[in-house]
Amino acid sequence: ELKYDYLIVGSGLFGSVFAHEANKRGKKCLVIEKREHLGGNVHCENIEGINVHKYGAHIFHTNDKQIWDYVNSFVEFNRFTNSPLANYKGKLYNLPFNMNTFYQMWGVKTPEEAKKKIEEQIKELDIDNPKNLEEQALSLVGRDIYEALIKEYTEKQWGRPATELPAFIIKRLPVRFTFDNNYFKDKYQGIPIGGYNKLIDKLLAGIECKVGVDFFKERGAWERLAKKVVFTGKIDEYYGFEHGRLEYRSLRFESSVLNSDNFQGNAVINYTDKETPYTRIIEHKHFEFGKQDKTVITKEYPQEWNSLNEPYYPINDDKNSKTFTAYRKRAESESNVIFGGRLAEYRYYDMHQVIGSALVAVKKEFDG
Numbered sequence: 001e002l003k004y005d006y007l008i009v010g011s012g013l014f015g016s017v018f019a020h021e022a023n024k025r026g027k028k029c030l031v032i033e034k035r036e037h038l039g040g041n042v043h044c045e046n047i048e049g050i051n052v053h054k055y056g057a058h059i060f061h062t063n064d065k066q067i068w069d070y071v072n073s074f075v076e077f078n079r080f081t082n083s084p085l086a087n088y089k090g091k092l093y094n095l096p097f098n099m100n101t102f103y104q105m106w107g108v109k110t111p112e113e114a115k116k117k118i119e120e121q122i123k124e125l126d127i128d129n130p131k132n133l134e135e136q137a138l139s140l141v142g143r144d145i146y147e148a149l150i151k152e153y154t155e156k157q158w159g160r161p162a163t164e165l166p167a168f169i170i171k172r173l174p175v176r177f178t179f180d181n182n183y184f185k186d187k188y189q190g191i192p193i194g195g196y197n198k199l200i201d202k203l204l205a206g207i208e209c210k211v212g213v214d215f216f217k218e219r220g221a222w223e224r225l226a227k228k229v230v231f232t233g234k235i236d237e238y239y240g241f242e243h244g245r246l247e248y249r250s251l252r253f254e255s256s257v258l259n260s261d262n263f264q265g266n267a268v269i270n271y272t273d274k275e276t277p278y279t280r281i282i283e284h285k286h287f288e289f290g291k292q293d294k295t296v297i298t299k300e301y302p303q304e305w306n307s308l309n310e311p312y313y314p315i316n317d318d319k320n321s322k323t324f325t326a327y328r329k330r331a332e333s334e335s336n337v338i339f340g341g342r343l344a345e346y347r348y349y350d351m352h353q354v355i356g357s358a359l360v361a362v363k364k365e366f367d368g
């Protein structure tokens with residue numbers, strides 16, 4: 001007799017939403033998580049009373065009212081609005097590219113002047129078939145914005161010259177001719193009041209969870225416990241890397257507690273010059289309008305991925321896409337395993353998207 005209906009491998013948003021919905025429908029679930037805590041990449045650690053985003057800054061945003069209502073049914077969200085700044089060689093610019101940025105860059109005061117400036121720069125370059133990321137970006141925003149706010153930042157992120165990066169990485173570069181520093185265009189955004197752990201705890205309430213357990217260590221034994229497996233780990237690992245390894249970009253986070261109540265006055269400041277080795281500094285308290293005496297900041301350094309650090313961003317180039325297709329074909333033929341989430345689907349998912357995708361999997365599983 002099988003003890004559980006579902007063994008859920010991974011306690012990130014995909015696994016947690018699936019477990020919650022299955023449990024609600026009377027199914028018995030066991031969640032196993034290889035890290036020492038639940039929540040996957042949205043997990044926060046409390047330091048000096050501040051919720052520190054351990055795996056990079058997480059700002060919830062969506063246009064989908066159903067998803068917004070869904071998360072708000074577990075935890076209330078605050079009114080945090082992401083309005084990052086860029087520091088280029090010591091000078092600050094507002095992001096995303098908007099009238100404030102154009103004023104800071106050229107002194108232009110009207111949308112008409114700003115448009116003229118950008119159009120002139122694009123025309124001067126005369127690129128009609130962008131061959132790489134550099135040409136693509138130049139053809140969209142012109143030289144000044146590209147050089148101060150895109151080029152060196154992107155090269156740090158990818159560890160390669162922009163001329164060697166494919167054009168498809170940048171599809172659009174929205175420029176806004178209003179004085180509006182709100183980074184996201186979505187209707188809803190915010191941070192859970194009390195942090196993301198609260199959301200995860202609510203989702204997993206009443207469900208058996210084991211942390212510090214790697215599925216692959218005793219795979220057979222775990223598989224024999226449940227009728228079905230929901231797998232949210234790396235799909236190539238699930239198949240023993242038989243079709244080759246999927247590649248990622250990684251990050252290194254360097255956090256420090258400072259004896260200051262406000263270090264940079266904003267949650268996110270990007271460093272877009274090549275002289276600064278990190279790409280941004282996060283000051284976590286500002287996500288929740290914190291009034292603590294101290295502050296915690298995190299410098300984010302892009303890194304090559306290896307088997308020792310975290311796989312963060314999938315590299316969706318031709319080679320990796322082909323490898324993934326081979327794994328996906330095998331996954332499609334499994335009848336007792338559901339693959340979901342950023343690692344099993346080898347794609348970058350925002351939180352609202354991964355929740356949406358888990359709810360689709362739930363619907364398919366329980367409503368046919």
Ligand code: FDA
Pocket residue numbers: 009010011012013014015032033034035039040041042055056057058059060061213214215216232233234251312313340341342343349350351352354
């Ligand atoms: P997630 O990785 O969270 O969970 C998978 C879990 O499975 C992990 O906990 C892992 O340890 C576990 N696992 C893997 N293999 C296992 C095994 N063999 N045995 C047991 N457990 C195993 N989104 C957004 O909307 N706004 C934002 O601002 C950001 N910011 C952001 C910054 C950075 C740096 C990154 C990398 C990502 C974001 N995101 C984001 C995206 C967000 O992190 C993402 O959508 C979700 O965390 C994905 O949830 P998953 O459940 O898919 O994976």
